[in-house]
């Protein structure tokens with residue numbers, strides 16, 4: 137088991153007896169190479185949770201065990217940053233160096249690595265996010281498209297070679313084309329390098345297509361957990377807590393009900409899969 141979160145609670149209130157907890161007794165596990173989707177209504181505690189995972193926030197109670205070690209007890213933050221990389225919402229706001237190579241090398245340099253190793257990591261990280269090193273290394277991060285800036289910011293975290301990559305709404309504010317490109321990069325990171333990823337997103341389509349498993353937070357509690365098929369089958373409950381299901385899944389559910397197609401699958405997350413399922417059900421009906 138790569139990550140175990142045990143009885144994790146957090147309050148921002150200095151008076152911990154106030155019972156004003158943002159995270160409430162959260163327990164979950166993540167296997168190496170898994171892609172976890174983290175969803176929840178705004179203010180449910182998603183960002184707080186992921187910030188405890190890379191020690192930006194010290195939780196009020198509980199354990200976060202990575203590779204058998206409770207990171208809430210580790211004093212050396214560099215040790216934790218090597219294990220867990222966190223890409224914040226709008227990470228381009230944190231680009232600050234005059235060129236891209238300098239920006240991406242900031243983290244590895246801070247680890248005290250030698251120059252050759254820093255260079256190797258910068259080249260590799262840029263390659264991982266599909267930015268050509270020679271073409272981009274000397275360019276200013278401020279003269280890139282929004283999608284490219286985001287990729288440079290992600291490269292900066294990847295250059296730390298973390299075991300777990302956490303992305304907090306990586307596609308927020310990008311246009312559809314840049315969004316699709318960035319999602320493809322993220323899929324590549326998992327498929328090619330077997331990286332363990334935790335992704336926060338308000339876009340249910342994105343989560344459904346990417347995640348192996350989804351965690352649902354509501355008012356600081358982990359209220360639902362399972363495969364996309366399982367989680368998005370709880371549409372009434374999700375609606376109650378202010379969340380939707382992917383639009384295409386909703387269309388399939390309505391079609392099934394309206395046309396009384398009892399055999400039709402509704403755990404469908406892409407237009408292509410919807411088309412195939414409708415054709416399949418139609419063929420079965422025609423044969424009958």
Ligand SMILES: Nc1ncnc2c1ncn2[C@@H]1O[C@H](COP(=O)(O)OP(=O)(O)OP(=O)(O)O)[C@@H](O)[C@H]1O
Nearest residue numbers: 148149158176177178179180181182183184185353
């Ligand atoms: N630094 C802080 N001090 C006090 N309260 C905070 C702080 N950061 C967040 N909170 C509160 O904790 C709760 C959870 O916030 P958090 O940002 O973790 O939610 P979220 O699910 O990530 O929301 P969003 O989807 O809007 O990003 C909210 O009520 C928020 O106001």
